[in-house]
Amino acid sequence: MPRTRRLAPVLASVLAGAVLGSGLVTACQNDDEPDGTARSAAAPLAPTTSGGPEVAPSGPPGPGTGTAGPDAARSKWLGRRLRDIVDAQDFDGVVNAKTGQPPPAVPNVDVAVIELDDAGRPIAAANTLLSQDYPNGVVVPVTRDLVAPGVRWTHWSNSRWAAKRPAEPILAGRGGAPLEFMAPYPASVFKLMVAFGVGRLHDRGGVGFDEVYDYRPRKASCPEGAKPGTHRVSEWLDAMLTYSSNSATCALLMMLHERDGVDPLNATLRSLGLTTLRVVDTDAADGGGWSFEGLTMTALDTSRLLLLFSEAPGTLWSTPKGTPVTVGTLRRESRALIRRGLAEQGLNQALSTANWCGRDYPARGIPQTVPGRWIDPRSGEVRVEKRTYGGDVRRCAADAEVEFAHKTGLVPSAGADAGIVTALPGRPPRRYVVSVFSNLGCTWVDFVGAYGGDCRYTQKLATLGAEIDALMTKTAGRPTAELT
Incomplete structure (x- = not known):
């Protein structure tokens, strides 16, 4: 039975609209809220129906991958289990951080999982969407080339989400797609695309990683304002990926x-078939100007992008023109540098909550190890730049089971996390890519005063991560015929 939504009072909707549609710039996990002003709305969209938990994709599957590729039956099974997990999180059970009122609409959540074999090759893929149109989640069919052609993706708008109104499409030519979904703003997960762009520039001889770049912004549209600096390109990359420095991102x-x-960068993403990944309308004068319309990502395309930072052999997928895509899209040096930055992630506080290990709140997420560079040798606390997480994480070191090479993103109206999970030696095997985008930023929390009122994620993302990891641990190495 579909979940019955609590009816939020009219006042809650008004307050939510005032908070979310104000366009105010509010610091949050060193991210900042972009200008929330949407462009003019597109023509009214034809209504879509979920038809239950699964909807058939529009058009035939893409070209073959040239390898064994994802198993269709396994992907279908994984899709159903993922939808069940997403539905079980009760994502609309959050409250406004200031008023305690429920959200005016079911939150938008986009989750993708790609199961990998021991070599890192895709063997199954699943994508689930949750929104007011699909309050119990909907399985998005994924083709052999890890594409979801049956979705009409639209730009994020806080005000249109709260008012339950349609938004502008991200991609042209999807008007006949059976599903429609407003893709949440990616927040700092968009820095994965910047890293990819820097890697591509390096590979064609446009920059050296040891080269010193002197950042001299000509204006102050960067979220942290005009902060000039001089560092090696590799150092700018490390700061952007490991602790989400906005200044480093603007510099790059x-x-x-x-x-x-x-x-x-954008042309390459399009040619690879990663059509929902876009970095447009940023400001050449300082690297700022981040907006809802200019920065777009979806979970499945982001998961494919992450595969390009790995060392998986063979063809990962084929482009719309049938060209095989491999990790050779980036040279080994570029892949290694980006992957090292993701593995050294300090902001383990969304799908993983390892920075708060051993606490009753937040709930435990993906059981990852915390990179030692962030652990204070005297107290055992995790300290990441200006952020301090209480508690001694050293007592939890024996409980860590995986490395989670990932990138988080958090602003008041968006919470996201995406990365590659790999079992540590001696731990139960599993290997997969997971990406989640949501509008559950720190406007929406588990209870008023959570984390002492600090801007943090709902722990529902952590329980999502834990349940996905448990599923992938149970699934790893088992033949498809044995999955139930």
Whole structure:
């Protein structure tokens, strides 16, 4: 039976609209809220129906991958289990951090999982969407090439979500798709695309990782304002990936603008079939100007992007033109540097909550190990730049089971996490990519005063991560015929 939504009072809807549609810039996990002003709305969209938990994709599957590729039956099974897990999290059970009122609509949550074999090759893929149109989640059919052609993706708008109104499409030509979904703002997970762009620039000889880049912004549209600095490109990358430095991101984006790297970045993403991944309308004068319309990502395309940072052999998928895609899209040096930054992630507080290990709250997420560089040798506390997480994580070290090479993103209206999970030696085997995008930023919390009122994620993302990891642990190495 579909979950019955609590009817939020009219006042809650008004307050939510005032908070979410104000366009105020509010610091949050070193991310900042972009300008929430949407462009003019597209023509009214034809209504879509979920038809139950599964909807057939529009059009035939894409070309073969040239390898064994994802198993259709296994992917279908994984899709059903993932939908059940997403539905079980009760994501609409959050409250407004200031008023305690429920959200005006079911939150939008986009979750993708790609199961990998021991070599890192995709063997199954699943994508689930949750929204007011699909309050119990809907399974998105995924083709052999890890594409979800049956979804009409639209730009995020806080006000349109709260008012239950349609938004502008991200992709042209999807009007006949059976599903429609407003893709949440990616927040700092978009920095994965910046890293990819820097790697591509390096590979064509446009920059060296040991090269010193002198960042001299000509304006202050970067979320942290105008903060000039001089560092090696590898150091800028490390700061952007491991503790989500906005200044480092703006520096790298400004460098990409100066060296003709932004347009080729977007062109490459399109040519690879990663059509929902876009970095447009950023400001060449300082690398800022981040907006809901300019930065778009979806969970399945983000998971495929992460595969390009791995060392998986063979063809990962084929482009819309049938060209095989391999990790050779980036040179080994570029892949290794980006992957090292993701593995050194300090902000383990969304799908994983390892920075707070051993506490009753938040709930435990993916049981990852915390990189030692962030652990205070005297207290055992995790300290990441200006952020301190209480508690001694050293007592939890023996409980860690996986490495989670990932990137988080958090602003008031968006909470996201995406990365590659690999079992540690001696631990139960599993290997998979997981990405989640949601509008569950720190406007929506588990209870008023959570984390002492600090801007943090709902622990529902952690329980989501824990249940996905348990599923992938149970699934790993088992033949499809044995899965029930």
